[in-house]
Amino acid sequence: METPRLLIADDDKKTRDFVAAFLKYKGYDVLQAFDGQDALEKLEVEDVHLVITDLMMPRVNGLEFVKKLKAMRPGTVVIAYSAFGNYEMTSNLLKAGVFFYLEKPFNLDELETHVKRGLEHQSLQSQTYRSKPALKSRSLIPNIIGESPRMLSLFELIEKVAESDSTVLIQGESGTGKELVARAVHDLGTRKNRNFVPVNCAAIPDELLESELFGHVKGSFTGAIATRIGRFEMADKGTLFLDEIGDMKPNLQVKLLRVLQNRELEPVGATRSKKVDVRIIAATNQNLEKLVASKQFREDLFYRISVIPIFIPPLRERREDIPLLVNTFLDRFNRNKKSKVKGIDADAMEILGNYDWPGNVRELENLVERLVILKGFGTLGVKDLPEKYTGVSLSAPSEALALPDAGICLNTVVEEFENNLILQALKKTGGNKKEAALLLNLKRTTLIEKLKKRKLDVISTSLA
Template sequence: MDTPRLLIADDDKKTRDFVAAFLKYKGYDVVQACDGQDALDKLETEEVHLVITDLMMPRVNGLEFVKKLKTMRPGTVIIAYSAFGNYEMASNLLKAGVFFYLEKPFNLDELETHVKRGFEHQSLQSQTYRAKPALKNRALMPNIIGESSKMLSLFELIEKVAESDSTVLIQGESGTGKELVARAVHDLSNRKTRNFVPVNCAAIPDELLESELFGHVKGSFTGAVANRIGRFEMADRGTLFLDEIGDMKPNLQVKLLRVLQNRELEPVGATRSKKIDVRIIAATNQNLEKLVATKQFREDLYYRLSVIPIFIPPLRERKEDIPLLVNSFLERFNRNKKSKVKGIDSDAMDLLVHYDWPGNVRELENLVERLVILKGFGAIGVNDLPEKFSGVTISPPSESMTLPDSGICLNTVVEEFENNLILQALKKTGGNKKEAALLLNLKRTTLIEKLKKRRLDTIATSFA
């Protein structure tokens, strides 16, 4: 996409022209439509990748327009705005496929931020679809959220792994969603109608874990007043998920290895073995290879478990998924907590995207829940975030320019640079031309002349 092209649909010509002028100044190729039907007609022939639309329009209203556009062009990024919005409307728009929703009156810089992100999202989406085959069962993994290349590769691997009956070892940092991946493998397998039985090996005391896994017979130890089946038998013909397998003690590792080799288990105190048909999915946040090297984990068990290894990337390696996760969590917690938080502003989102997330997705989910409870309504801003986010550094994009072989028009480039500085000064001073002139070391009259000559006065009024 050489020049980013977008369409603005709004029956209010004054607003439409104002937004179009601003975005043209920012370098976008803009197509205008006077309402939803006009936009649909233009999109039959015009090639655009992003649409900005008002909601209250004649002939075809905004929500109906969004639904028709998503049917016509599913990959189009849509930004919607309205002066009459509410939480229910915003929720319906997001469900219909809107990328972002703004309330009027909105800040033009905020709009431009979302336009930039929208084009980045569309570009990433198109690259991914070209690079990756269609995922047949993506809809069956609704709880795993992500559109980054690493996550799409993970989805593809889950599909392939599910078709086999081999043992799977899922590795990833704490909070990355290892149990979600395990459940997805089960749900896509031919065992999906049978039990999925999770066991956290680190949460059960060592002296109880053997009985918990393999069961016991009456009288086998003090307190064993009746026969009890273990998790293995509960998962018969289904899937057993052994979380935090790296914490399992050596004596139980031996017994687990025997079950994997012979497909038989022996309950505590029993004299006979039982045949068992269970698929094992194990998970750990530890480096099992290091544990093997230090003799803390059996090498033969490690190779039995890691027939098919799956690695889940940490959140800091797929930061483009953070806005998707935030919006998903916001929608869920708004619904569960009966709150009306409408979204998160661009500055706060930038801080979330640039944070390292040592607790990964779980940490992000817990933060969003906390913010929804404390905020209650309105949009989440920088001041609503915990103090630790004040130390997050956001690296500005490089402003360097390489001279192309074809050359440039120096006067045009210099003028654009000046225009950018002028608008920055006006923004910093809230539209006060006298103070902006002082920042630029210009006379006030000179600044006003430049604004009129370069037709920036209309945009400048938006900062007031």
């Protein structure tokens, strides 16, 4: 295996020699540069895997050096350090592409930890760009369904990411299967025999989320009648999955950032911190870069959690997987519901293939489950599909309330009628639940309960 080659740029010879000696002792091949300009000249003729640089240097300062380096070699991992850091500087460095920033004086063991992570990240990125999708990935990740080129690429990336311990950010629309991807990363990794602990940051009230994540000590607040460990400690040596991280409030973002940086947490009301060894996988259906631009999400936390980004394509961008998904769901629900639906005809399948699926795979799964229950046996056709998918009403207005000879399931018809009105209200209000509730003369909490119970929250999110 090739020995990783590092380059250290620092005009302080004493510091440079000290860091270089430590890293050579740890088995790395180390080059030295006395400032940014010297480093750029060396990089023109030397191949390196990772660069470590001071910021305050003559001729070309650290930030300018990073920008020129990234323009020259975009894939090179950079770790920067300085004794004069501030939030603005850190933000500019992360924007320029720095992998990690350390404040002087720093611990050499901590530096080596980040060097290892940086090299791991660099290796993963280069492998991802070089590799081609392999069919073996499909068999290793059975719970995620797809055989399209984009999904095979996703399977390949999941395998490679699982081998590392780096922080992962999974992005994708609601209903695309972000938790399934997170579980696959965990199950294929070295922590597979440890806990996988999911937390939905949007589902837990803000005032309780801190205690839920970090735990609390007895008496730390009203109602804290006993000491309780948080999800971080539950996931120690395992994986913590932070779903909907874009909904996390700024004060908690700061505390999460501290845990990611220092690998230790402080329970609510505690006076001492605790060490934790947790792999973080985060997910969101929001555009975090837009939230960063609007100051709703911390920029430094964004770069910290998105070391390895994974994007799950929406169903409308992999339509060739729809027949496979439909047949898989038919088989599953036939078994679970003891039904005998033989399949779906070509015309109905074509309609499903042309639909845009705002709720993605989850919406398709819910539809197939409903069709299997209502049909019971035989072959699904166009007449079995709800109007929203066909765009055609199968009953004339005068016959809308007519009772078929075969009878109906009253509860199902009433529920579908309610669902249709709820979705219309959400569409009229652009997904605003409070305004939709007013249109329907419902309490907001009642509307939210109906959305969750009937699994309409996926579709309602897409209307926002």
